[in-house]
Amino acid sequence: MATYCYRCGTTLRAGDAKRQGTYAVQSAEGVTQFAVISTVMPHTSRHSADNYRWAMILAGTLILATTALGLLPIAIAAAAFLVPLAYLVYIDDVNLWEEAPTAVVVGLFIATGALAVLISMFFFEWVFDGQWASFVGGTRARGGISSMSFSALLIFAVLLPVVAEVAKNLFAVLLASRPEFDDMIDGLTFGVAAGTAYAAFETCVVYSSVFTAQDFRTTDGISTWLVVVANVMVVKSLIYGTATGIAVASYSGKGEGYDGFTPAYFANFGLAVVANVAYWLGVRLLAYVPFGNALGLIWGFLILIALVIKIRMMLQVALLEAAVEAAAKGDGSDDRRSTYVETYCPECENLLLTNASFCIVCGTSVRSSSVRARRAMGMPAVPAGVGAAPPDTPALPPAEEDAPQADGGAEQ
Numbered sequence: 001m002a003t004y005c006y007r008c009g010t011t012l013r014a015g016d017a018k019r020q021g022t023y024a025v026q027s028a029e030g031v032t033q034f035a036v037i038s039t040v041m042p043h044t045s046r047h048s049a050d051n052y053r054w055a056m057i058l059a060g061t062l063i064l065a066t067t068a069l070g071l072l073p074i075a076i077a078a079a080a081f082l083v084p085l086a087y088l089v090y091i092d093d094v095n096l097w098e099e100a101p102t103a104v105v106v107g108l109f110i111a112t113g114a115l116a117v118l119i120s121m122f123f124f125e126w127v128f129d130g131q132w133a134s135f136v137g138g139t140r141a142r143g144g145i146s147s148m149s150f151s152a153l154l155i156f157a158v159l160l161p162v163v164a165e166v167a168k169n170l171f172a173v174l175l176a177s178r179p180e181f182d183d184m185i186d187g188l189t190f191g192v193a194a195g196t197a198y199a200a201f202e203t204c205v206v207y208s209s210v211f212t213a214q215d216f217r218t219t220d221g222i223s224t225w226l227v228v229v230a231n232v233m234v235v236k237s238l239i240y241g242t243a244t245g246i247a248v249a250s251y252s253g254k255g256e257g258y259d260g261f262t263p264a265y266f267a268n269f270g271l272a273v274v275a276n277v278a279y280w281l282g283v284r285l286l287a288y289v290p291f292g293n294a295l296g297l298i299w300g301f302l303i304l305i306a307l308v309i310k311i312r313m314m315l316q317v318a319l320l321e322a323a324v325e326a327a328a329k330g331d332g333s334d335d336r337r338s339t340y341v342e343t344y345c346p347e348c349e350n351l352l353l354t355n356a357s358f359c360i361v362c363g364t365s366v367r368s369s370s371v372r373a374r375r376a377m378g379m380p381a382v383p384a385g386v387g388a389a390p391p392d393t394p395a396l397p398p399a400e401e402d403a404p405q406a407d408g409g410a411e412q
Contacts, residue, residue: 004363006356011363023312024319027362031316032309039308040087040192040241042185042315043094056086060233067229070217072210075225079233080203083241084109084196091189105193108171112194113201115167119160120205128155135284148288157284161276164202168194168244169251169269176252177260184318187252188311191245199240203232227293231283235300239279242307243272246314254318271310279303319365 004011011022023029026038026046037049044052059082067075088109092102124132135152172190175181181190204211218225250268253259282299286292343352345359352359357366 004358004360006353006358006360022363024316024358024363024365025312027359027364031312033312034305034308035312036238036304036308039311039315040188040238040245041090041094042188044090048093052086052090056082059086060230063233064226064229067226068222070219070222072218072225073213073216075229076203076207076210076232079229080200080237082233083237084193084200087193087196087241091193104175105189108175108190108193109197111171112168112197115170116164116198116201117205119163119167120202123156123160123163124205128152131155148285153281153284157280158277161280162273164198164240165244165247165269165273165276168198168240169247169272172244172248173251176248177258179257182252182258184249184252184254184315187258188245188249188315191248192241194248195241195244196237198244199237203236224293227297231293231297231300235297235304236279239275239300239304239307242304242311243275246307246311247272249311249314249318254321275303275307 021030023031023033023038025042026035026049028046029035029038037044037053041049041052059078063075063078063082066078088102088105091105122128131149131152134149135156168191172187172194175190176187181187247265247269250262250265251258251260253262253264259265279300282303283296286295286299289295343356344350345352345362345364350359350361352366358364359366
């Protein structure tokens with residue numbers, strides 16, 4: 001018995017007409033559930049998401065162990081690049097755009113990283129180095145919040161996050177304006193990639209003294225460094241990525257074609273700026289109180305939860321509304337994301353209907369499936385009519401995506 005409409009994804013169960021109970025990307029999860037992997041990596045299936053999750057947990061544990069041993073240069077570098085490198089592995093693994101492979105995101109990563117280095121050097125080394133030294137020195141001295149430099153707080157907790165968010169959006173928006181990358185999930189992908197790349201390179205500049213220190217190994221303040229590394233590795237990187245992902249996803253908009261610089265984009269860009277400013281204000285101010293680093297980590301985690309839920313709500317609405325628009329225009333036979341002949345759902349492995357946008361059993365969106373998953377489902381990886389397999393092509397059996405191997409580093 002069908003539970004969801006195969007074209008628009010609307011639930012057919014009474015009492016949930018707006019489909020608030022199941023997430024269209026992974027139907028086993030709720031829309032407002034805090035689940036990072038299925039949010040920032042929407043093209044993963046339930047099985048491959050677990051692979052990424054455990055790979056990153058293992059890598060994170062090793063990084064914290066390295067920190068505990070006092071090998072800070074290795075720990076900081078690995079922490080800074082854990083999330084962005086794992087994201088590059090994800091992009092390559094799901095093969096989002098066969099005609100424009102991983103090199104597209106690698107180019108975005110490098111370009112945004114170069115901007116991050118320039119902006120970070122400008123703020124931390126070239127122009128406001130005096131304010132930064134007094135700011136950090138006051139924190140280390142724990143002279144109380146009265147010893148804090150208000151001008152330094154405005155520069156590094158307000159002005160810098162605004163400038164950084166503009167830089168993070170720059171190349172991501174440029175890519176999202178290309179016709180081949182016009183989907184909201186594409187915009188989210190570019191935003192997350194740009195945000196995490198910026199966070200990684202900014203961290204390297206901020207902690208450059210760690211890499212140039214005479215002693216490679218330290219035994220002082222290990223407990224504090226453990227919190228700092230955890231913040232760099234998970235919270236900061238994901239706040240930067242999710243905030244920028246929200247902004248660029250709204251630039252892409254719902255359905256085919258990008259929306260551009262609409263009021264919705266500027267509203268979500270403002271949200272991204274507010275999230276970053278709130279994060280840094282909290283971290284900088286809490287640094288003056290006992291257990292401030294740990295409290296800053298908790299504060300950042302709360303902001304991250306809000307951003308993740310915001311993305312999930314955006315994707316839910318976008319996938320459902322785009323499907324409704326597509327259904328209103330036709331039967332889906334010319335939709336490059338619809339199914340054909342006998343194909344199978346990558347989540348529940350039940351048979352999908354022809355020209356389906358959603359599984360009628362679990363409600364998972366076909367639109368969020370990766371190219372690799374589409375092949376396993378027996379679907380063409382190119383738009384209908386452009387080299388697509390003929391209707392009588394035998395369907396491939398359902399299969400799980402290959403297990404990815406995420407390695408890497410992360411950030412503060």
